[in-house]
Each structure stands twice: as structure tokens, then as C-alpha cells.
């Protein structure tokens with residue numbers, strides 16, 4: 423089971439196209455597992471190993487469509503670990519309102535608790551909100567993972583993205599989509615060890631997320647050693663906004679390259695990469711790698 427989920431198989435790096443002397447490749451991490459795909463598996467890897475070793479429950483937070491919740495539930499099933507999800511929105515106690523993500527998480531054995539948006543929001547400010555503490559206390563032997571899955575253990579797993587890439591390709595830039603920035607922080611740590619001259623470029627999918635740069639700086643221990651940038655202008659109006667221009671780009675991309683995207687993260691990421699390539703200086707050939715972080719579970723089919 424450990425081999426299936428956490429084994430050492432490298433996900434492919436494939437050539438996409440060249441724009442303005444920038445050769446663009448894709449690290450297809452959406453292929454790393456059928457159900458726990460992409461960066462969410464990278465982020466969970468060491469928490470899963472720890473929970474297995476210590477026979478712990480994994481408890482975390484998310485919204486009704488959260489890729490992290492979906493990944494945690496599926497990983498729990500594969501690793502035979504108890505998982506618990508604290509979900510935003512008390513109206514979701516009514517199971518007829520569940521979408522695909524919650525139905526699948528529940529089928530995978532995740533125990534779900536629903537809290538109001540107000541209480542959910544308060545946990546950001548006061549980590550010990552009573553209603554949430556009461557839930558957590560029901561699972562005394564548990565690892566509590568923050569929303570989105572970014573913690574110290576997730577950095578180790580995300581750093582391995584660069585460790586793998588350094589074996590596969592010689593690159594000048596790695597692009598990735600950012601939500602909380604936890605994956606990017608780990609990738610920066612990984613770059614300092616395995617690809618110190620590589621630039622790391624994050625594309626924020628949230629609107630005006632001033633916290634992003636702070637979070638990356640707080641989480642990563644290599645921010646001073648590695649060159650990195652975050653772009654905020656490719657959020658297309660904000661999280662989970664999918665205007666027609668983005669959807670048209672996504673359709674065209676999928677037809678052209680036969681690589682599936684999701685509208686929340688990876689469609690914005692590839693749009694941004696093409697835009698950066700078009701406006702980059704043409705006379706400096708470079709190899710760019712785009713980290714395809716998965717997210718395909720949330721797609722409406």
C-alpha cells in the first residue's frame with residue numbers, strides 16, 4: 423500500500439511547446455495517483471507516514487469542493503487511516519446538498535463535521551474556537567492539518583517535486599499555481615537543495631492575496647537563497663471564478679495538448695505561463711517547467 427501511494431515512481435515530464443525561445447515542459451503530477459493526485463499527495467505524504475507509524479487519525483478542514491479534503495479522504499482509505507473533515511457550511515449536514523467531493527469523501531470513510539461559516543472563519547483568528555475544539559477533542563490521537571494542507575511536514579513532500587525534476591530535466595524556471603503557498607514554500611526549499619539556480623514562479627489564484635508572500639516567507643527556510651516571484655494578476659477575478667475567457671483558454675488548451683486542466687488552479691497557471699512567455703525577451707533560450715498540480719477531482723463532468 424505504501425508503494426502504491428507513496429512509492430518512488432517519477433511522474434512524467436513532457437514537452438508542450440516553444441514560445442519566444444522558451445521551451446515549455448509539463449511535470450504531470452496529476453498522474454501520481456488516481457485519487458490522491460498532484461500536490462495534495464505531495465503535501466500529505468509525510469503526515470500519512472507519521473500517522474501510520476503512530477496509528478493516528480488525520481483531521482483537517484475545507485470547503486465543500488476542497489481538493490485537499492478529497493485527497494485526505496482517499497489517502498486515508500488507501501493507507502487504512504481514520505480521517506476527519508471539518509467542513510464549512512452547516513447546511514451541509516443535509517446530505518442531499520452534498521456534491522461529488524463530499525459524497526466521495528464520505529464513501530472513502532472520512533468522518534464529516536459541519537460548522538457555520540462564521541465559526542469556520544473564526545478559527546483563522548482564534549485557533550481554539552470552542553465549537554471546533556469540541557470536535558477535535560473527540561479524536562484525541564490525531565494530527566490536525568490546516569486547511570489546504572500546508573504544514574511543516576507538507577514542505578518536505580513538496581520539496582521532493584524539485585528533487586525529482588532535477589533528475590529529469592535541466593530547467594531555468596518552475597511555474598506553479600498557489601493557493602495557500604505551502605506547495606511553493608516547499609518547492610523553494612527543494613530548489614535550494616536540488617536546483618539552486620532555478621527561478622520559482624508562483625501564480626496566485628486568489629484575488630489580491632497579500633498574505634501569500636508572507637505565508638511563503640514564513641513557511642520556507644530558503645527564501646533568501648532562491649530567486650522566486652509571485653504574480654497576482656492571473657486570478658481571473660478570484661478563487662473559483664471562471665470567466666468565459668478562462669474557459670475558452672482551457673477548452674482550446676485541452677484540445678490542442680490533450681492535457682486536462684481544472685478551472686480553479688491549473689487553467690490560470692497555464693494561461694499565465696503562456697502570457698509570460700509571449701512577453702519575455704525572445705533572444706534568451708530557456709527551459710521552463712510547469713508543475714501540473716492536479717485538481718481534476720473538482721471538475722464538473
Ligand SMILES: *Cc1c(COP(=O)(O)O)cnc(C)c1O
Pocket residue numbers: 460461462489490570572599600601602603604605606684687688715716717718
Ligand atoms: C490546493 C491546490 C493548489 C494550491 O496549493 P497551495 O499549497 O495551497 O498553494 C494548486 N493546485 C491544485 C490543483 C490544488 O488542488
